[in-house]
Amino acid sequence: MARGQLRIYLGAAPGxxxxxxxxxxxxxxxxxxxxxVVGYVETHGRPxxxxxxxxxxxxPRARYAYRGAExxxxxxxxxxxxxxxxxxxxxxxxTNAPGGRHGKRWRDVExxxxxxxxxxxxxxxxxxxxxxxxxxxxxxxxxxETVPDEVVRRADxxxxxxxxxxxxxxxxxxxxxxxxxxxxxxLSHYFRVGNxxxxxxxALLWLAGKVDEQLDRYRGEHGIGGTWEARERIVVALxxxxxxxxxxxxxxxxxxxxxxxxxxAVHVTRGDGLAGARPRDLARxxxxxxxxxxxxxxxxxDDIPRALLDFAGxxxxxxxxxxxxxxxxxxxxxxxxxxxxxxxxSGTIDVHMVTHDQARRGxxxxxxxxxxxxxxxxxxxxxxxxxxxLLTAGLxxxxxxxxxxxxxxxxxxxxxxxxxVGGMWPALLxxxxxxxxxxxxxxxxxxxxxxxxxxxxxxxxVFVLVAVGVSLVVDRAARRSREAARLGAEAxxxxxxxxxxxxxxxxxxxxxxRLRETFALTSVTLLERPAPATPDxxxxxxxxxxxxxxxxxxxxxPGEGDTEIPVGxxxxxxxxxxxxxAGDRRVLEAFAVQAAGALRHRRLEAEAERARPxxxxxxxxxxxLNAVSHDLRTPLASAKAAVDSLATSSVAWxxxxxxxxxxxxxxxxxxxxxxxxxxxxxxxxQAGVLGMAAQPIALDEVVxxxxxxxxxxxxxxxxxxxVRLAGDLPEVxxxxxxxxxxLVNLIxxxxxxxxxxxxxxxTAGALRDRVExxxxxxxxxxxxxxxxxxxxxxxxxxxxxxxxxxxxxxxxARGLTEAMGGELVPEDTPGGGLTMIVALPVHHRASPAPDxxxxxxxxxxxxxxxxxxxx
Numbered sequence: 039m040a041r042g043q044l045r046i047y048l049g050a051a052p053g054x055x056x057x058x059x060x061x062x063x064x065x066x067x068x069x070x071x072x073x074x075v076v077g078y079v080e081t082h083g084r085p086x087x088x089x090x091x092x093x094x095x096x097x098p099r100a101r102y103a104y105r106g107a108e109x110x111x112x113x114x115x116x117x118x119x120x121x122x123x124x125x126x127x128x129x130x131x132x133t134n135a136p137g138g139r140h141g142k143r144w145r146d147v148e149x150x151x152x153x154x155x156x157x158x159x160x161x162x163x164x165x166x167x168x169x170x171x172x173x174x175x176x177x178x179x180x181x182x183e184t185v186p187d188e189v190v191r192r193a194d195x196x197x198x199x200x201x202x203x204x205x206x207x208x209x210x211x212x213x214x215x216x217x218x219x220x221x222x223x224x225l226s227h228y229f230r231v232g233n234x235x236x237x238x239x240x241a242l243l244w245l246a247g248k249v250d251e252q253l254d255r256y257r258g259e260h261g262i263g264g265t266w267e268a269r270e271r272i273v274v275a276l277x278x279x280x281x282x283x284x285x286x287x288x289x290x291x292x293x294x295x296x297x298x299x300x301x302x303a304v305h306v307t308r309g310d311g312l313a314g315a316r317p318r319d320l321a322r323x324x325x326x327x328x329x330x331x332x333x334x335x336x337x338x339x340d341d342i343p344r345a346l347l348d349f350a351g352x353x354x355x356x357x358x359x360x361x362x363x364x365x366x367x368x369x370x371x372x373x374x375x376x377x378x379x380x381x382x383x384s385g386t387i388d389v390h391m392v393t394h395d396q397a398r399r400g401x402x403x404x405x406x407x408x409x410x411x412x413x414x415x416x417x418x419x420x421x422x423x424x425x426x427x428l429l430t431a432g433l434x435x436x437x438x439x440x441x442x443x444x445x446x447x448x449x450x451x452x453x454x455x456x457x458x459v460g461g462m463w464p465a466l467l468x469x470x471x472x473x474x475x476x477x478x479x480x481x482x483x484x485x486x487x488x489x490x491x492x493x494x495x496x497x498x499x500v501f502v503l504v505a506v507g508v509s510l511v512v513d514r515a516a517r518r519s520r521e522a523a524r525l526g527a528e529a530x531x532x533x534x535x536x537x538x539x540x541x542x543x544x545x546x547x548x549x550x551x552r553l554r555e556t557f558a559l560t561s562v563t564l565l566e567r568p569a570p571a572t573p574d575x576x577x578x579x580x581x582x583x584x585x586x587x588x589x590x591x592x593x594x595x596p597g598e599g600d601t602e603i604p605v606g607x608x609x610x611x612x613x614x615x616x617x618x619x620a621g622d623r624r625v626l627e628a629f630a631v632q633a634a635g636a637l638r639h640r641r642l643e644a645e646a647e648r649a650r651p652x653x654x655x656x657x658x659x660x661x662x663l664n665a666v667s668h669d670l671r672t673p674l675a676s677a678k679a680a681v682d683s684l685a686t687s688s689v690a691w692x693x694x695x696x697x698x699x700x701x702x703x704x705x706x707x708x709x710x711x712x713x714x715x716x717x718x719x720x721x722x723x724q725a726g727v728l729g730m731a732a733q734p735i736a737l738d739e740v741v742x743x744x745x746x747x748x749x750x751x752x753x754x755x756x757x758x759x760x761v762r763l764a765g766d767l768p769e770v771x772x773x774x775x776x777x778x779x780x781l782v783n784l785i786x787x788x789x790x791x792x793x794x795x796x797x798x799x800x801t802a803g804a805l806r807d808r809v810e811x812x813x814x815x816x817x818x819x820x821x822x823x824x825x826x827x828x829x830x831x832x833x834x835x836x837x838x839x840x841x842x843x844x845x846x847x848x849x850x851a852r853g854l855t856e857a858m859g860g861e862l863v864p865e866d867t868p869g870g871g872l873t874m875i876v877a878l879p880v881h882h883r884a885s886p887a888p889d890x891x892x893x894x895x896x897x898x899x900x901x902x903x904x905x906x907x908x909x
Contacts, residue, residue, distance in 0.1 A: 042151040043194040046130065047160045050241040051234055053215035054201040056160035057081070057128055061090035063158060064126055068094065073123040077150075078112040078143075080128050084214065097125075102137040109135035114146045117155065124156045131165035131185040144185045161185060163241040176236045177228050178861075179806070198245050203234035220803060227805060227875075270299035273350045274359040278305060278320035281361045286326050288392045289359040293332075301332030302353060306345045307558040321552070336555055343380040350387055357388045418460010422468040425452055430475050437480075445480045446501045453505040462513035469505030476501070546636040550588045553613075553629045560615035561589030564633050565596060567608045582610075585637060590614070603630040609637070677706035715779070730776060730857055734769040734881035737802050737811060744781035748789075757789035758797035767802055770809050770878040772858045777878075780862075783851045784813045784874050791817030791872070807880050814873040825864050 045063075047056040057079060068074045076096040081088040097120060100113040111134050117125050127150070132143040140146050147157050164173040167184045174180050190196060201209075207229060209215055216224055274289040276282045286303065293299040305320060324334045339345030350358050360377045381389045429452055433445050449472040457465035477487055550562045564585045582595045591614070596602040599612030603626050611630040680703035683689070684696065691699070741761060788798040796816035803810055820828055829852045851874075855862040860878040867873045 039154045042154050042156045044147070044151055044192070045156070045158045045195040045197070046190055046193045047158075047197050047199050048190070048241060048245060049160070049162050049199045050201075050238040051164075051206065051229070052162060053206055053209060054199050056162075056199045058087050058090065059197070059199050060126055060128070060158050060160055061087065061094075064094060064124070065090060067124060075117070075120060075122040075125050077117050077125040077127045078129075079126055082215075083217070086214075094126075095122075100138065102135045104135050104137065111135055111138055112143060112146050114139055114149055117150055118153045121153070122155060124158060125150060127157055127159045130159040130161040130189075131183045133183050142185070144189050148189075161190060163237055163244060166190060166244065169240050169244065172240065173237065177233050179228055196245060198241060200238070200241075203231045203238065206234060207231070220805065224805060227810065270357065271302060271353055271355040272299055272357045272359060273302045273304055273346075273353065273355040275346055275361075276303050276305045276320065276323055277361070278323070279361075280319060282319060282323040283326065285359055285361050285392055286323060286330070288390070290330050292357065292359065292390070301327070301330060302335060302355070303327040303332055304335045304337060304346065304349050306337055306339055306342045307555070320555075342376050343383055346376075346380055347383055347385075347387070355387060357390060358384065359390045359392060362391050362393050415460050415464060418456050418464030419467070421459055422452075422456045422464050422471065425456070426468065426471055426475060430479060434479055442476075442480055442497065445476060446497055449476060450501060450504060450508075454508050457509045457512040462509040465509030465512065466506060469502055469509065472505065473502050546586050546633060546640055547588060549629065549633055549636050550586055553626075553633075554589050556625075557613070558615070559589065559613050561587060561592050561613070563587040563592040563599070563612045563614075564637065565593065565610050565612055566637075567610075585609075586633075601626065603627055605630045605634045609634055673706040673710040677703045677710065680706070712782075730773045732771050732773055732858060735772055735774050735777065736769050737767055737809065738763050740774060740777050741781060741800060741811075744778050744785060747778070747782050748786055757792065758795075759785060759789065759800060760797045761800045763800070763802050764804075766804075767809060768804055769881040771881040772860070772878050776854045776858060780851045780854050780876065781811075781813075783848065784876070787848060788813050788815035788817075788872075788874070791815050793817065804880065807882075808877045809880055811876040811878070812873055813876070814867045814871060816867065816869070816871040819866060819870060819872045820864065828864070829862075 047059050049056040061079065064074045064076070074094065076091065076094050078099065079091065079096075081091065097113060097116050099110040100116070102109050102111060112127060127143065127147055130144050130147065134141055134143060134146070138146075139149070147159060150157055163169060164177075164181045165184050166187050168187045170181050170184050206215075207225060210221055210225060210229060213221065215221075270293070272289050272293050274285050276285065289301060289303075293301045303323070327334045335349065337345050337349050339348075346358065346360075349355075358380070360380060362377060377389075377391050381391070429448060433440060433448060453465055453468045453472060456468040474487070478485060546564070550564065553559070554562045564587070565582045566585045567582050584592055584594065587593075593599040593612035593614055596604075596610045596612050599614050600617045601613050603611040603613075605611065611626070611633060613626075680699040684691070684699050684703075741763065745759060745761075785798060785800070792798055792815040799812075799814045801812045801814075829848050852862040855876055855878075858878065860876060863875050863877070865873050865875065
């Protein structure tokens with residue numbers, strides 16, 4: 039039996055219309071005569087979605103009793119027994135109630151597909167496992183229901199149901215997604231424009247990756263090796279030279295003209311010693327690429343044109359950007375450059391040859407491997423093989439006019455020319471061959487390898503000595519040039535190392551990565567050995583531990599690497615990939631020393647990080663003493679003055695005056711009590727010993743108590759508070775006393791900053807598994823850059839009155855809220871002002887058992903209003 043096909047409607051957020059699109063497709067298929075049934079569809083009370091269900095056959099759901107409640111789920115057996123052509127199964131990531139066939143709905147769908155039935159389903163991007171943590175970081179809402187990416191990637195069709203963030207927010211404001219009481223909280227939290235835009239981008243990028251996979255699979259199955267220009271991908275080849283920035287700018291302009299083009303930079307390193315690039319320039323160019331939104335890649339290969347084209351073909355590139363050759367015209371005539379060779383082999387890939395200042399100046403890169411390049415040596419041998427016969431023939435024709443000394447000078451000139459072109463060995467061959475030719479053709483007796491006159495013998499000997507000397511001088515000069523180039527490369531690497539150690543906490547990883555790139559290695563590992571128990575424990579692999587590593591499989595002991603560089607007795611650098619020549623050891627030792635310095639720097643930073651809390655505690659203690667010296671004394675002095683006045687027997691106080699003095703003393707002592715309580719609670723928070731008794735509590739019980747506590751102090755002084763709490767709010771899990779303290783501090787702060795006639799508004803609403811309590815004022819507000827500062831102790835940011843407290847209210851409110859498992863965040867009040875949002879977890883009286891079929895079982899009631907874990 040053939041397996042059924044799976045079609046999935048993917049959405050960026052709840053409410054974009056996935057279920058509506060699925061039902062529309064079902065109706066179209068039913069009108070064409072396809073046998074379509076509804077296995078499980080949730081309309082969430084949306085009338086337009088419910089209208090599409092009319093006329094479609096709906097299978098009964100399976101019912102399961104769990105902890106005194108009844109849940110309905112997809113009946114897999116009923117679907118397989120009915121055996122329709124197509125079945126609709128909504129909410130692919132849903133977690134089933136205990137008692138069913140599987141714990142996850144996507145496993146039910148797999149059984150249906152195995153039965154040969156086609157399935158149409160829906161899923162939101164936040165439920166894919168690969169992006170689940172990213173979505174939580176963006177929205178602040180954890181998604182407990184997930185589905186493996188592979189399940190969705192295996193789908194035969196994935197269709198994106200897209201909607202602009204503004205359009206989705208309008209749908210919500212019109213009541214087409216959530217019930218009215220949930221709209222305000224949803225719009226101001228999960229369904230913000232920024233959140234929806236980020237989720238939309240995640241969905242588009244994920245779907246683009248699936249499309250790329252499908253295209254690559256199709257090309258592989260059909261043996262298509264050429265480039266398909268489905269999307270522009272521009273690869274720029276970097277040598278690490280100064281022309282790289284010009285190439286990147288040109289490639290960026292090309293990508294900008296091709297809307298949506300991808301920019302990739304690639305550097306090809308050779309497999310023989312130091313890479314030819316200057317690491318500092320290459321690192322800067324890498325930063326430029328990543329800053330432009332492109333990606334940087336590094337590949338190894340001795341055949342640079344072939345390596346470039348292999349990389350371009352692997353990424354399905356359409357254009358390749360290269361710099362024109364920096365070699366002289368003569369060198370280009372003798373051997374085609376990388377650009378010419380790459381262009382000839384490029385096939386369907388467009389190659390852009392970009393000119394630059396270095397090419398116009400004709401800069402020649404120094405040879406990397408030896409005194410002279412192999413091409414120059416071959417040219418020297420060729421010049422000797424062709425030039426000596428021609429020179430001999432010419433001198434034989436001019437024999438009557440030229441004597442032996444003149445012939446020797448011509449041959450000496452030939453030796454010098456060959457030495458300049460090909461170096462020592464071609465010059466030595468030319469000298470020996472010239473000696474033989476002079477002896478045979480120009481030294482009496484002619485055509486014999488003998489010398490009749492002693493003077494001619496001396497001339498020939500001097501000729502050989504001068505020729506050998508010239509060859510040695512030229513070769514030594516070439517070697518010195520090679521050493522200068524190598525030392526220059528080493529100096530560039532070492533100068534880059536000096537700066538890397540000072541760049542922050544990840545300097546060690548950057549350093550090892552630079553070493554790996556410089557020498558084209560497989561992996562680089564820094565190993566450390568704890569203090570050995572015995573003197574001979576150095577060779578024990580278990581005595582080493584990995585401190586840092588980059589690249590592939592790391593070395594677990596120094597002996598596993600191809601090369602090891604010890605740094606002291608207990609630290610060593612092990613590299614894997616290939617043995618490096620001894621000439622590179624100096625640079626390796628410099629890397630190792632710098633790595634050890636980076637490790638020490640990182641550990642010193644860690645120690646400093648551990649010392650920062652102590653420093654912060656000391657600053658807080660000093661600030662506390664300074665604040666207490668004034669703020670504790672003020673209410674204490676007021677209370678003492680009132681009590682002393684009442685105790686004075688020389689004044690006859692009227693009942694109203696006596697009541698006023700008592701009220702002053704009472705208010706001062708209440709303010710002093712709150713201040714001391716705040717100080718004690720902040721001290722407990724800082725020490726991590728705050729006691730908390732979490733229990734279920736209703737907000738409509740806590741808010742009135744907080745207002746009663748504040749009324750004598752603030753509300754009677756002109757402040758106004760308007761409370762609008764929904765009647766069906768669920769209970770929250772919190773400590774009643776601590777929550778009351780939080781609300782007192784927040785409401786007092788809001789009243790203090792609200793202008794007269796602008797009451798503080800307190801609202802609350804349930805959003806998935808949390809209840810959000812909002813305290814909004816109409817004051818001056820707080821700039822976004824300063825919002826975290828207001829939660830620091832002893833801060834009075836732009837307070838109009840610096841004598842009303844020590845600045846602990848908001849700091850304590852956030853600390854207490856987080857201690858209860860909640861969250862306190864500020865945001866702008868529409869129309870001006872600041873809104874404090876206290877988000878607390880909903881109290882669940884019966885928590886489901888863990889899911890035996892997979893992690894993260896949240897129970898059947900863990901989903902949001904649309905059943906897909908919506909916020």
